[in-house]
Amino acid sequence: MIRRTVVLALTLATITALSAAEPPKRIVSLIPAVTEMIFAMGDGARLVGVSSYDRYPPQVASIARVGGLLDPNVERLLSLRPDLVIVYNTQQELTQRLERAAIPFYLYEHRGLPDITQTVRAVGARIGSAEAANRVAAKMESDLDAIRQSVAGRPRPKTLLVFGRDAGSLRNIDASGGYGFLHDMLDIAGGEDMFADITKQSVQTTTEMILARRPDVIIELRYGDSAQSLDVKRELSAWDALPSVPAVRNHRVYILVGDEFVVPGPRVVDATRKLAQALHPR
Amino acid sequence: MLRISNVAFAYGDHPILHDVSFAVPRGRIVGLLGPNGSGKTTLLRIIAGTLPPDRGHVEIDGVPVTSLSRRAIARRIAVVPQETHSTFDFTVEDIVLMGRYPHLGAFELEGPDDRAIARDVLQATGTLALAPRRFATLSGGEKQRVVIAGALAQASDALLLDEPTASLDLGAQLDIAALLTRLHRDRGTTMVVCTHDLNFAASLCSELVLIRQGRILAQGATADVLTPANVSALYDVQADVVFHPGAKHLTVVPIARA
């Protein structure tokens, strides 16, 4: 906690020092979440390059693509002549090359839900839009608070939050554990994580675990390009194989589609709201 | 008993055998003699039926080899290869019992008769004491004797041996020669022995077929065929051929390159 505050303070100090100079006009962002943050602040026009996995907002369709976490296309990136590149803190090779090319970069670290608004503010300060960023972050915080309030006092159902499995069958299920931003969203939305006792971000789930732990609600998240052509009815019917599970018996299995569930940016509010609606239908 | 007629064979573009014809009378020991690369091993495989000739045919007691099933051939002809390498840890007894394969049905297991035959052939080759040992742990000479026992277990009329003494030391060579002679005397087995060792052939075989570059140079009784002229034609070596009274067979002494 203390370490994080120190790091944040140093980051902000550096950023302020840097921003005393000209704010960057040609920004490349390799992180979809940060791209969304920049658009939310109203500075989307300053983006000249985004990652290959960006889908939102629609304006990104006309921006050049430069790869992603595993495969950044350095040539394409450099050809865009950026004056700021936002990279993952694990992309060491890329940062070394940017240093050699004397291009400033900003290191993004993927953390939990509470850190998203911190990141919004930090990015905003770095690109010289501190005020707009602050507004965005403050709105996100108050919206999340509102969601939390709206479900306060209601019973919290034991929830299995699935973020991956084989299509058409209950094999190779991956679910959220008691840690990480999916868990945080579930928590705000008023759900009790079935795997709260396992402090990992993801848990390889078997049919025995599900039958033994008996979740009241099952929520499956679907995202990415393949989610567009989804036969929801057929996929839901796969859960009929476990009839003793309360969620199946009471028809409380939901499939939620959308990238907002896996992009830790401003749309996390929409995602949390949708989770809350599934957990606590009015 | 075995008749080889006009056999020709080529590996792809390389001709190995050209129009080879000879006969192996029943109960005789015939030597196939020739330098390395003359086609002896290929000829042996064709006689055993494991390699189909491009032209010509092989008959066993008048029956073409190609018309017989693999099992039927195996009941008439047994082969002792130059080397036997066992991938897995078979015992000597395992190896010999495998020789009973052509006599057993698809799912039949070896019975007491088969085991009796195995014991018998191990005895005949002087390897009964080695029965429980792992084949891979034997010496070269012991291995060859076990493989010969395995071939005998096939209870075939003819035995084909490919360079039986090639990788053996002198003592083991004499042992094999003595063993084959004794087997021939006791069982009357027809034998075809492929070798490039002239003295071994002279000690064992009553008839010789000399092969050079895939063609028969000469064939006939050992005494008639094994002459200095033929040795020179076969090996490009000037040699003396002399009957050795102590060894009681012809011996060849190389003198110089011809």
Add this chain to the structure above:
Amino acid sequence: MTISAFGALLAAVCLLAPLVGSTHISLARAFSRSVPFADNVDAQIFFIARLPRVIGAALVGAGLAAAGVVFQALLRNPLAAPETLGVSIGASVGAVVAITLLPAFSIGGISAVPVASFTGSLGALAIVYGLSAARRRGMSSTVLLLGGVVLTSFLGAILTLIQYLSDFTQTFRTVRWLMGSLDVGSYPPIVAALVPLAIAGVGYAMLPRALDLMSLGPDAAAARGVDVVRAERVALVSASLSTGAAVSLAGPIGFIGIVVPHLVRLMVGADHRLVLPASALFGAAFLIGCDLIARTAFAPLELPVGIVTAMIGGPFFLWLLFRRTR
């Protein structure tokens, strides 16, 4: 040890394994007829979660172990395994293609991935078979081995390429599949796997003595009356079907195909008439055992079973190698 001893071991393990798990269940309640199945949690854990898992492990373990025995004899190489000729990675490529490119479908309760996976294994088999059948005088084990190694590398590169081109979430799902999972959860995939396994079984029944003879060399086998070309083809097809069925059911699980045959040979000798059936039985028991450890050792978490087989199989295999070279 005799075959019946191995059979008894497998029967004991099969009876015990579904009873044990990370959750305590009451057997009386699981088999109680008074509670309807839809409400009976103990029954569902037993019949949906554990029993298909044990049966699946038995089939996969038997299939891979038997395939290992046959490949080792066919290639005359004690280090050969079901993975050697590329059939296993062909199955993996099929699965990855399904995960990444195919729309979700299911036929009779079996989803796209196992179907595509098995198709992939058949494709690899077709290539290897074509390679070997091109020679009219039967397969050279060197050619087969070389061809298999090259095919494995090539298919491995294709696998990596597909993963690279797919988006991040699909890559994660393929990595997950490649870890292997015995949590079958239903019976249709097991029944589907039984078809190629049964065909393989017919082939296996014809082979054992021929494998003994073939391991001495193709000429030696032919000279003793083995139809070598036919035996090689039956061996290749049976072992490949067996491997393809196993991998498409549970993903690639290593070490069983290599370790179990050698373990069994240490116990029963080299005669394939004993080694082949004993390996199938022991392989089944071994994998059920490894899966039991995988799902209970770190409860509530489950280890991928491939880790357990490797952690037991790896050191054992090294010890075996040292023993051989001394």
